Amino acid sequence: MNLSILIPLLNEEESLKELYTWIIKVMQEHNYAYEIIFLDDGSTDSSWAIIEEFAQDNSNVKGIRFMKNFGKSQALHAGFAKAQGDVIITMDADLQDSPEEIPGLYEMIVNGKYDLVSGWKKKRYDSVVAKNLPSKLFNWAARKTSGVELNDFNCGLKAYKNIVVKNIEVSGEMHRYIPVLAKNAGFGKIGEKVVQHQARKYGETKFGMERFINGFLDLITIWFLSRFGKRPMHLFGALGSVMFIIGFMLAGFIGISKLYYMYNDMRYSLVTNNPWFFIALTSMILGTQLFLAGFLGEIILRTKNNEERYKVASEVNFI
Template sequence: MDISVVIPLKDEAESLPELCAWIHRVMKENGWSYEMILVDDGSTDGSWEVIQQLSHQYPDLKGIRFQRNYGKSAALNEGFRYASGEVVITMDADLQDSPDEIPALYEMITKQGYDLVSGWKKKRHDNLFTKNIPSRFFNWVTRRISHIPLHDFNCGLKAYRKKVVKSIEVYGEMHRYIPVIAKWAGFTRIGEKVVTHRPRKYGRSKFGWERFINGFLDLLSIVFVGRFGKRPMHFFGTMGTIAFLFGFAIAVYLTIAKFIFLQYRMTERPIFYLALLAMIIGSQLFLAGFLGELITRNAPERNQYLIEEKLNLE
């Protein structure tokens, strides 16, 4: 199969018929074999019923319905699990992403050799203060931390080589940082393409200000896990050793001061308690490093979601 189109959605019943027809037209015009995987993330507006109806019209449509709302990352992760196309395209279901961008994205993966291509909504049709300015700031911070020269990490329109989506895990709210996750997994050929951002036609945005706070914490998690997930002792052991040696050096100084310079009130000095605290914290950090080496980072149940129904999936 040439292309899998993974579409996470929540309460997008109005836009689904137009979106599926648009994708179908693009695929047939280019002669590609394809599948559409629609992941219903706990919709309450009848989106699943629309997906069931559309499956009769489009045999290549497949559906996954979550029992409740788990979030976009969970929806993408499940979609990636079932995707079988050599190139995987992700896009939002609100019609703000144009399926007409698929041919160029497909060519960048298959002919130009990219592992991942991220869309760049250079001209956005969003609220300036609630989305545009915070998004630009967040993308700037992510570029500086990850050293990936992308302008729009959170763009839903992306293309992946199949091996990429089968090698990464997306959880929590880390869908914003899939390029960062892919880079830490060893996929460094990451490209960018300017894409059309269309005004929202139906409904309203499902995201608020809290996504930026959560996103920043997720970014720190990704960077930490990427660098130290397989070797936690390198982080905790180093910090623990520094703290312990700092406290030990103070204790040695106080001991010398007591027996050589006859300063007998050593325990009455605040620096004595600072030394004790530093050695205790250092020992605890060192122990945390040992425990981290024994505990696997990937809990087996972390990405298990309750799926109420599946459509056209084995």
């Protein structure tokens, strides 16, 4: 099979028929062997009923429906697990991603030059204040932190080799950072393609300004996981040891100073009246706690079980 097209969605009943017709047109024009997997992330409108209609008419259409809204990352995780195509394309269901970009993305993967190609919405039709400026700041921070030189981490239109999606773990809200996850997994051939961005035709966006706040928090998380996820003791243990040694040295200096004053019959105050005593004590306590945090992190890594992150209500056309 040439292509698996994954479409995560939430309450997009108005756009689904137009999107489906458009994708089928592109598939037929290029004679692709394909599957379309709609990933319904707990829609409360008639989106799932429409997907079931598509599946009845076309055996290449498949669907996964969550019992409730678990998030885009969880939807993509479920889709990646089911995808059978040599190349996997992800795109949003709101018609802002053009299916006409699929052949170009596909060719960039099959020629062997890239493991992953991310779309770049160079010209956007979103609000400048609400989305464009925060997005530019977010993408700059993501580039500097991750070392992945992409201009648009948030673009939902991406293409992957099958082996890439089978070897990355997308959880939480990490869908923005799939290229970083791929790089960390050893897939370093990451490219970018300028794609057409279209104004939203139906409804309203499901994401508010909080997505950028969450995005920056996720960026910190993925930076930590990429550097210390396998060995948390390397971070917490090192910081804890440094802080404990500093505190211990300060405490030693205070003790020696007191002995010096006592030996020379000089007047001295109680140790507890010295502010450096409390700084030393705090440093040793924090150092011990950080060391224990690293130790516990190591234990958790070795004993953790993979928990189920979402519940599937129903599926269509999967054997």
